[in-house]
Amino acid sequence: MALCVPACSPVARFCQKLNRLKTLEDDVMATSLKRCLSTLDLALLGVGGMVGSGLYVLTGTVAKDTAGPAVVLSFLIAGVASLLAALCYAEFGARVPKTGSAYMFTYVSVGEIWAFLIGWNVILEYMIGGAAVARAWSGYLDSIFNHRIQNFTESHVMRWDVPFLAHYPDLLAAGILLVASMFISFGVRVSSWLNHIFSGVSMVVITFILVFGFMLADPGNWSAREGGFAPYGLSGVMAGTATCFYAFVGFDVIAASSEEARDPQKAIPIATAISLGLAATAYILVSTVLTLMVPWHTLDPNSALSDAFFRRGYSWAGLIVAVGSICAMNTVLLSNLFSLPRIVYAMAEDGLFFSIFSRVNPVTKVPVIAILVFGSLMALLALIFDLEALVQFLSIGTLLAYTFVAASVIVLRFQPEKSSSASGGGGTKTDASSMASPSQPGSQGDPCMTRSETQTLAQEAGELKEYESFSDKLQLVEKQKAVRERRAPGMLKARWEPYLGRLLGDCEPGDVVAFSVLALMVSAVSLCAVLVFGNSYLHLPTWSFILLLVVFSLAFFIGLILIWVHEQQTKTKTFQVPLVPFVPGASILLNVFLMLKLSALTWLRFTIWLAAGLLVYFGYGIWHSKEGLRELQGNDVSARYVVLPSGSLVETVQNVQPEGHVHTHAAHTPDTNDPPANR
Numbered sequence: 001m002a003l004c005v006p007a008c009s010p011v012a013r014f015c016q017k018l019n020r021l022k023t024l025e026d027d028v029m030a031t032s033l034k035r036c037l038s039t040l041d042l043a044l045l046g047v048g049g050m051v052g053s054g055l056y057v058l059t060g061t062v063a064k065d066t067a068g069p070a071v072v073l074s075f076l077i078a079g080v081a082s083l084l085a086a087l088c089y090a091e092f093g094a095r096v097p098k099t100g101s102a103y104m105f106t107y108v109s110v111g112e113i114w115a116f117l118i119g120w121n122v123i124l125e126y127m128i129g130g131a132a133v134a135r136a137w138s139g140y141l142d143s144i145f146n147h148r149i150q151n152f153t154e155s156h157v158m159r160w161d162v163p164f165l166a167h168y169p170d171l172l173a174a175g176i177l178l179v180a181s182m183f184i185s186f187g188v189r190v191s192s193w194l195n196h197i198f199s200g201v202s203m204v205v206i207t208f209i210l211v212f213g214f215m216l217a218d219p220g221n222w223s224a225r226e227g228g229f230a231p232y233g234l235s236g237v238m239a240g241t242a243t244c245f246y247a248f249v250g251f252d253v254i255a256a257s258s259e260e261a262r263d264p265q266k267a268i269p270i271a272t273a274i275s276l277g278l279a280a281t282a283y284i285l286v287s288t289v290l291t292l293m294v295p296w297h298t299l300d301p302n303s304a305l306s307d308a309f310f311r312r313g314y315s316w317a318g319l320i321v322a323v324g325s326i327c328a329m330n331t332v333l334l335s336n337l338f339s340l341p342r343i344v345y346a347m348a349e350d351g352l353f354f355s356i357f358s359r360v361n362p363v364t365k366v367p368v369i370a371i372l373v374f375g376s377l378m379a380l381l382a383l384i385f386d387l388e389a390l391v392q393f394l395s396i397g398t399l400l401a402y403t404f405v406a407a408s409v410i411v412l413r414f415q416p417e418k419s420s421s422a423s424g425g426g427g428t429k430t431d432a433s434s435m436a437s438p439s440q441p442g443s444q445g446d447p448c449m450t451r452s453e454t455q456t457l458a459q460e461a462g463e464l465k466e467y468e469s470f471s472d473k474l475q476l477v478e479k480q481k482a483v484r485e486r487r488a489p490g491m492l493k494a495r496w497e498p499y500l501g502r503l504l505g506d507c508e509p510g511d512v513v514a515f516s517v518l519a520l521m522v523s524a525v526s527l528c529a530v531l532v533f534g535n536s537y538l539h540l541p542t543w544s545f546i547l548l549l550v551v552f553s554l555a556f557f558i559g560l561i562l563i564w565v566h567e568q569q570t571k572t573k574t575f576q577v578p579l580v581p582f583v584p585g586a587s588i589l590l591n592v593f594l595m596l597k598l599s600a601l602t603w604l605r606f607t608i609w610l611a612a613g614l615l616v617y618f619g620y621g622i623w624h625s626k627e628g629l630r631e632l633q634g635n636d637v638s639a640r641y642v643v644l645p646s647g648s649l650v651e652t653v654q655n656v657q658p659e660g661h662v663h664t665h666a667a668h669t670p671d672t673n674d675p676p677a678n679r
Contacts, residue, residue, distance in 0.1 A: 019111035020627045022350065028097055031259050034188055034365035039267040041192045042254050044199045045338070046275025048331030049250020051202060051282050053136040056325035058247055059287045060304020067240030069222050069291040070230035072284055074240030079280030081241070082248035084587035085402040086276050087577045088409045090269040093255035094574035097264035100346030101256040101339070102401035107350070109408040116621055118404050119347045120613035123340065125397035127374065130336035131381035132390040134173035137329040141172070143303055144322050166386040173382040177333065181375025184337045187364035188260050191338050198330045205324025206282055209305060213289030216312055226295045242594055247283060249398045250332065251276055256339040269575035341370035351629070352621035396598055396606045403591040406584035407517050413568050413580050414513040416490045489569045496565045513563050520559040520585060527552035528593040560585050
């Protein structure tokens with residue numbers, strides 16, 4: 001057994017590298033970017049990210065092919081489902097006001113490799129999303145001119161017939177992305193004002209659609225004569241919900257902009273709520289107007305709203321709608337081009353991606369190189385790929401990010417709190433990894449070492465107290481006993497101690513929650529796999545189908561209960577998701593279900609992109625990670641000792657080593673003749 005330890009230690013150290021957490025500065029407001037965005041700016045960014053091509057294209061497509069007039073219910077359910085994910089983003093954006101969105105949230109609470117993979121997939125999501133909207137923008141503008149742009153390109157430029165590619169290069173879509181990238185590189189204030197202008201025009205047009213559309217509404221279009229309100233039944237409504245869910249994915253631009261918000265603790269939650277509420281209201285009311293103006297089965301999926309006004313004899317109104325749709329799509333383009341470089345910047349700033357992308361222009365205070373490079377790549381995608389091929393791959397990265405953010409909320413909420421300690425004249429730091437690895441069960445204020453010259457202990461109130469005498473140590477023991485009685489975060493709640501104390505009472509704070517979150521994810525995947533594939537692909541007998549549903553549902557529910565019976569962090573300075581872990585758990589279940597509804601080709605492309613990301617991480621990121629460099633610098637720190645008193649006042653002195661190094665100092669009782677550093 002002893003011979004196995006040296007062989008296993010490299011593997012253990014390697015796993016520690018993959019799962020190391022990001023160290024946050026105590027002053028989380030410090031940034032090289034410019035904090036200038038107000039709550040209104042953030043809310044309009046969120047609205048711009050959500051209310052775009054989906055409002056003018058998606059409503060008609062879902063109404064005609066999937067749900068009928070019941071598309072109203074589809075948008076309502078999708079809005080509620082999106083709210084679950086939005087609440088998780090709002091809590092993290094307020095607690096960790098750093099750019100990077102889902103990448104940063106995962107890095108702080110779950111681990112490095114998971115954060116990299118989430119960031120890698122969010123990059124792809126934004127690139128494809130921006131290219132798809134540019135294609136839709138080009139197609140909508142081209143339809144106004146009776147497809148003359150497409151005909152000219154095919155006749156005088158080129159045309160090709162290649163699988164998975166467009167039939168012709170969309171120069172207009174690529175051009176608008178390059179122009180937008182140039183404007184974004186001028187600074188966050190320019191981007192914000194452009195978004196204000198386009199969002200304002202879009203809102204005016206939406207108001208016009210609602211007012212004039214309700215004047216032209218005919219309730220007979222919802223009657224049985226036209227097929228009724230829900231011609232495709234409940235299954236059509238739910239299928240429409242799965243499609244409409246993607247209309248709300250743009251709210252994460254608010255969290256991605258948190259490092260440039262003036263007051264992120266207040267602005268992020270408020271802006272998220274306002275933007276999601278406005279977007280959901282717009283989608284529900286516009287889909288209501290659309291299906292009341294003309295029969296749902298006669299809608300034109302490509303330009304449903306403008307075509308509806310044309311058919312009612314108001315061609316001038318159709319032109320207004322077309323202008324509004326172009327402005328709305330511009331806001332989505334700006335949203336994608338605004339968020340993508342900031343994700344890349346955050347990863348490069350942490351050393352996980354190429355460092356050139358972490359450079360910030362000293363004048364505009366934005367990562368110009370990241371904006372121009374990835375804006376050009378987005379333009380290349382829009383130039384050669386078909387809109388349908390782009391949209392098929394759009395959803396999986398978003399849903400994966402939502403799932404990890406929901407899981408991260410649970411993990412972070414139940415992590416034991418650690419007081420930050422100041423080093424002799426340097427800045428203070430809060431190490432998220434130390435929160436995940438408590439050294440003493442039940443101690444909210446466990447001693448932690450600083451880099452000061454004298455040995456100190458972090459007390460409950462965050463004060464630093466130097467100890468040298470027996471009485472100081474005795475007071476420390478009594479202090480820790482009192483803390484244990486108050487139940488630190490991650491510990492079993494006192495009222496459940498008589499029932500679950502023998503089973504869970506000896507576990508480290510936060511450990512049961514971490515394992516329960518893992519079980520939650522596994523049971524969610526298993527349950528959704530049975531629901532999606534049980535009858536169609538697996539052809540399970542009825543009894544086994546029901547049995548598996550019951551087993552995996554019980555496993556999921558038990559995981560939630562095991563998390564719920566533990567103490568949470570009680571900080572109320574920033575926004576917190578209500579009903580944790582049930583709200584994040586519901587979000588995980590919904591996101592996994594929607595991911596499994598995607599096509600096999602989407603999963604194949606996702607796997608290839610994931611493999612490329614692993615090559616980048618193991619070829620560059622793991623070697624240049626700033627957390628890894630911080631560990632290496634820790635090797636030069638002289639050995640320090642920390643007293644971990646037990647209830648019997650027997651003091652154990654152990655050597656504090658950097659992560660990944662195993663060394664134990666012999667336990668002894670400090671002698672009064674020892675030097676102060678060894679007491």
